[in-house]
Amino acid sequence: MDLRRSRRGIEQIGEGLGTLDREVFEAIAESPSPLLDSFMPRLTRAADHSKLWFALAAAIGAVGSTSAKRGAARGVATLAVTSLVTNQVAKRVWKRQRPNYTTVPLIRRSRRMPTSNSLPSGHSASAAAFAVGVGLESPSVGLGLALLAGLVGISRVATGAHYPGDVLAGFGVGAAVAVLGGRIVPPIVEAKLPTADPLRVETPERPDGAGVVLVINPSSGSGTGARVIDEVKESLPEAEIIELDGDDDIGAVLRDAAARAEVLAVGGGDGTVSCAAGIALEAGKPFAVFPGGTFNHFAKDVGCDTVAKTVAAIRAGSIGCVDVITLNEKDTVINTASIGAYPAFVRTREKLEHKIGKPLAGAYAIFHTLRREAPVRIAYDNKELQTSLFFLGNSVYLPSGFAPSRRSRMDDGLIDVRILETGRPFATLRLVTSLALGRLVRSPLYHEMRVPEFQFKSLDGPTALAHDGEVELHLDEAHFKVNYRGLPVFRPLP
Structure with a gap:
C-alpha cells in the first residue's frame, strides 16, 4: 500500500512538472516580441550542427590566451562526445514528442522542424558542453560562453523546437559530460608560487655607463x-x-x-x-x-x-640578487642542466608544438626520444633508476610536468628536478599515454622534486651533462647546490 502511494505521488509530481513545462512553453510561444521574432531564429540557426561553437573555437584558437586555446580544444572534444551521447543514447532512452509549434508565430518558427525525440535538447547539450569545457581551462571565457549557451537554449523554446524541460535536460547532459571529462583529463591549473620582496643592493647610478x-x-x-x-x-x-x-x-x-x-x-x-x-x-x-x-x-x-x-x-643603479647553482663547486648553472636526451626531446617538441599542440607534440617527442636514445642509470637519495630524460633547473619552473617553460622568480632558493624513469615494463607506452592524457604528473614513472641541494651518481661510468644549452661535461658524479641570492644583477625592480 505504501509503495503504491509513493508511486502515485511520484506520478503526480511528474504530471505537474509536465503541465508546468507546457504552460511555460505556451506562454513564451504566445508572447508578442519583435526581439524574439528577429533574434532567436538567427541564433538557433547559427547553432545548427554546432557551427556557432566551431567558429568560436577557431576564433579563440587564433587570438586567445594559452589557457583559452586549451579550453577551446577541450570544448570541441567535449561537444563531440556530448553530441554522440545525446543523439545515440539519451534521445532513445527518453522518448518525448515535440511541442505543438502551431502556437508559435510563423516568423519565429524554425525553417525545418526536427522530427527526433524532444528530450533532451541537442542544441542545449552541445552549448553547455562547449561552454563548460572552455570554462574548465579558462573561467573568464567560459562565463561569457555560458551566457551565450543560455540564449541558445532559450532560442530553442522561442522557435517552438523544444519544451523548457528539454533545454534544462540538455544543459544537464552537456555539463555532466564536460565535468566527467575534467575528471578523466584534469584541466591544467597554473601554479602561483608564494612571492617575497626582492633583495636589493645599493649601488651608484651610472647614467653614462662609467665602470x-x-x-x-x-x-x-x-x-x-x-x-x-x-x-x-x-x-x-x-x-x-x-x-x-x-x-x-x-x-x-x-x-x-x-x-x-x-x-x-x-x-x-x-x-x-x-x-x-x-x-x-x-x-x-x-x-x-x-x-x-x-x-x-x-x-x-x-x-x-x-x-x-x-x-x-x-x-x-637598480640591482636585485638572484640564485645561481654551483656544480661540483666549480661550474655555474644559471638556467638548466640535463643528462640523457633531454635537449633532443626539447628540439623535437618545439618543432611540432605549433602544428599539433604541446600535449601531442610532447607525447610524440617522448616516444621518439625514448625509442632512439640510450638510457642512463643513476643513483640518488638511496634509490637507483634508469632514465633517458632528466631536467634540473635553477629556481622553480612552470608548469609542472615535462614541459617546463618559464620561471616566475629567480630567488626562491630551490633546485627544480624532474626525471622520467624508463627502466620499468612498458615504460615508454605508459609515459606517452600519461602525457597525451595530461596525467604525467600522476604517473609513478615521473619524479619531480624541489630541493636546495641535489646529487646523483652515474652507475655505468661518466655520462654527458649539458648545462645552459651549450656546455657539455662528462661526469661520474654531479653535486648541485643553490647559491641563494648570490649573484647581484642589474634588472628592473618593482
Missing part, C-alpha cells in the same frame, strides 16, 4: 650582438666594450675584464652568460646581461629582454 665593461661577440645571435654593441655605444658612451672573435679564450677575456671592471656585463648565448656569471661571482662584481644570443633565457627571466631595459637598470 661598465661589456664582453660581447658581434656575431652572436645571428648578428644580434652587433646591434647590441651599437645601442650600448649610443646609450652608455663611457662603457668599455670588448668584442670577441672566434679565436679568443672567452674565460680568459672575461676574467681580465672582471679584474678592472666595476660592473661586468656580457652579451651572448646562455652558455657565455653562464660562464660570465660564474666569473662575476668569483670577482665579487655586480653583473649585467644584454640579450645578445638566440634564446636569451636568463636575460628574459631577470626582466632584461631588451637592451633598453638593461641600460635603464644600469643608469638607475
Whole structure:
C-alpha cells in the first residue's frame, strides 16, 4: 500500500512538472516580441550542427590566451562526445514528442522542424558542453560562453523546437559530460608560487655607463650582438666594450675584464652568460646581461629582454640578487642542466608544438626520444633508476610536468628536478599515454622534486651533462647546490 502511494505521488509530481513545462512553453510561444521574432531564429540557426561553437573555437584558437586555446580544444572534444551521447543514447532512452509549434508565430518558427525525440535538447547539450569545457581551462571565457549557451537554449523554446524541460535536460547532459571529462583529463591549473620582496643592493647610478665593461661577440645571435654593441655605444658612451672573435679564450677575456671592471656585463648565448656569471661571482662584481644570443633565457627571466631595459637598470643603479647553482663547486648553472636526451626531446617538441599542440607534440617527442636514445642509470637519495630524460633547473619552473617553460622568480632558493624513469615494463607506452592524457604528473614513472641541494651518481661510468644549452661535461658524479641570492644583477625592480 505504501509503495503504491509513493508511486502515485511520484506520478503526480511528474504530471505537474509536465503541465508546468507546457504552460511555460505556451506562454513564451504566445508572447508578442519583435526581439524574439528577429533574434532567436538567427541564433538557433547559427547553432545548427554546432557551427556557432566551431567558429568560436577557431576564433579563440587564433587570438586567445594559452589557457583559452586549451579550453577551446577541450570544448570541441567535449561537444563531440556530448553530441554522440545525446543523439545515440539519451534521445532513445527518453522518448518525448515535440511541442505543438502551431502556437508559435510563423516568423519565429524554425525553417525545418526536427522530427527526433524532444528530450533532451541537442542544441542545449552541445552549448553547455562547449561552454563548460572552455570554462574548465579558462573561467573568464567560459562565463561569457555560458551566457551565450543560455540564449541558445532559450532560442530553442522561442522557435517552438523544444519544451523548457528539454533545454534544462540538455544543459544537464552537456555539463555532466564536460565535468566527467575534467575528471578523466584534469584541466591544467597554473601554479602561483608564494612571492617575497626582492633583495636589493645599493649601488651608484651610472647614467653614462662609467665602470661598465661589456664582453660581447658581434656575431652572436645571428648578428644580434652587433646591434647590441651599437645601442650600448649610443646609450652608455663611457662603457668599455670588448668584442670577441672566434679565436679568443672567452674565460680568459672575461676574467681580465672582471679584474678592472666595476660592473661586468656580457652579451651572448646562455652558455657565455653562464660562464660570465660564474666569473662575476668569483670577482665579487655586480653583473649585467644584454640579450645578445638566440634564446636569451636568463636575460628574459631577470626582466632584461631588451637592451633598453638593461641600460635603464644600469643608469638607475637598480640591482636585485638572484640564485645561481654551483656544480661540483666549480661550474655555474644559471638556467638548466640535463643528462640523457633531454635537449633532443626539447628540439623535437618545439618543432611540432605549433602544428599539433604541446600535449601531442610532447607525447610524440617522448616516444621518439625514448625509442632512439640510450638510457642512463643513476643513483640518488638511496634509490637507483634508469632514465633517458632528466631536467634540473635553477629556481622553480612552470608548469609542472615535462614541459617546463618559464620561471616566475629567480630567488626562491630551490633546485627544480624532474626525471622520467624508463627502466620499468612498458615504460615508454605508459609515459606517452600519461602525457597525451595530461596525467604525467600522476604517473609513478615521473619524479619531480624541489630541493636546495641535489646529487646523483652515474652507475655505468661518466655520462654527458649539458648545462645552459651549450656546455657539455662528462661526469661520474654531479653535486648541485643553490647559491641563494648570490649573484647581484642589474634588472628592473618593482
